[in-house]
Amino acid sequence: MPWPRCSGYLNAATAPAATWPRTTDSTHGLRCAPNRLLDQPKPTQANRIWVSDITYLPLADGAWAYLYAFQDMASKQVLGWHVAATMPEELVTTALQRAFLAQPPTPELLVHSDRGGQYCGNAYRALLHRHQAVRSQSCRGDCYDNAQAESLWSRFKTEELECREGPAFADLAGAQASAATYFDYYNHQRLHSSIGYQVSYAAHQQSLQTAALNCLA
Template sequence: MVELVREGRSPEELAKEFPPSAQSIRVWVRQADLDDGRRADGLTTAEKDELARLRREVKLLREEKEILRKAGGFLRAGDGSAEMRFRLIHAEKDHHGVSLLARVLGVSRQGYYAWAKHRPSRRAVEDTQLTAKIRSHHAASGEIYGAPRIHADLREIDGIHIGRKRVARLMRAAGLTGVSRRKGCRTTITDRRAVAASDLVRRRFTAAEPNRIWTADITYVPTWQGFLYLAVVLDVFSRRIVGWAMAEHMRTELVTDALAMAIAQRRPDAGVIHHSDKGGQYTSLAFGRRCEQAGVRPSTGRTGTCFDNAITESFFASLECELIDRRTFHSRSEAERAIFAYIEGFYNPRRRHSANGQLSPAEYEHRQALKPTHEDNYAAA
């Protein structure tokens, strides 16, 4: 057709004799002129082929980028094993070719087809999905929680009811562990000249309602600037920290400040018991006067017996292994901010406590407050 047009035949005349339309013949002639160099207002056939090849490569690169983007989110849910890569190929094979997916993810196409022919059991699939949720809850706790609290998270947050031993097995397989506790250091210094209060608790760390028994103690936090000392007041009813104070010393005002915070926050009725060890701060005259003014009954355990104040020692052990031992504090102010965030942002409102049926102190108090009292039942009757 091109040669006939070049010999003088018009496209319209040729279209009457041959099937192609006149417009198609004009297009062929124009392309032939471009290829032969007779005109330069368009692309030659070779240039068009190269452009098409580049477009195919760009499309391929975009597909590879999309695959890698999806792979990042998909593989973070479990791990980077061939199993997880095969699962991603299976999920995306309707959108991308299997060969492309296998090449981008670094596995063989034959391996995928062999895997697809022998799919994992339902139990294995469930374990993979559970492991992803366990990883999520473990990370949300700051990598603090062990199997009991992860088990409670799965039950209450996700509505998943499985055995605790299965959670422990999956955590071991995934290399996930809770934190462990450190050995303590003595902060109780007894004033042998002081007259200590008698033990009103006698290791009975239970209370029927809030603000009946408080326990208190002091611990230290190492920083590059020196020790920061923390005094706390804990409500036995819910294990909630109701008062705390921090300072670079262990003088009596440290414990009186913690007590003042507890009184201001809880406003207890007269007669609440404040139980501590026989440290000089708690047996001082200043602390005794502060208790008397607030209607607080002081109580102290025996010297050198941590079990007489075990409930507060337990809180300090949790604080130390979940926060202090996992951080390096460059200054006391940095430590203060971290401890404040732990107590008021995590421990009181969110941290599950075994004594509360794996409820946080705040949630336990809230649920107990919603329960009808004996007087409510009597009034309803």
């Protein structure tokens, strides 16, 4: 069933730029990881590379909520996400913990992000290390390094936010409920042309099963 596309969402482009929240601050002075996606072919198997990003959601009282998600680069499945009223390191680590619960990572899983300070903190780095995952971050000033994660937000804002009657969510709980509904649809119903018009959950499971059979062969 296709997701309905409706009018009514006030796109961020219609608001004064000065009011937009800044989701990436690369002037934090912390040590960033190298961009390990460079010179690598796009993965054809699931659970090899995850991409991630933060976006902002408008609330009715003029405040913002912040949505963070981890997505498998090959299967397109959204594995873990979190919505909060602020965007400290905990926003990222909570989403990552949920992703690890949904999909135990393979050793040397590459987890890519932009250069925000949330991805340089001790808790985030320790969580990756504990699961034998490898941190990767975009090059400075190059938004195309994380294009797939940006594309996810474009789909979310087109297919979910534009269907709302008002320009904003009533409150944080409303934003959380909307994200839950959309990601359930995105993983289990939406067809993705880039993976042969499959749903991402099915493509993810099929890839894992194929990899397991190849290991036994």
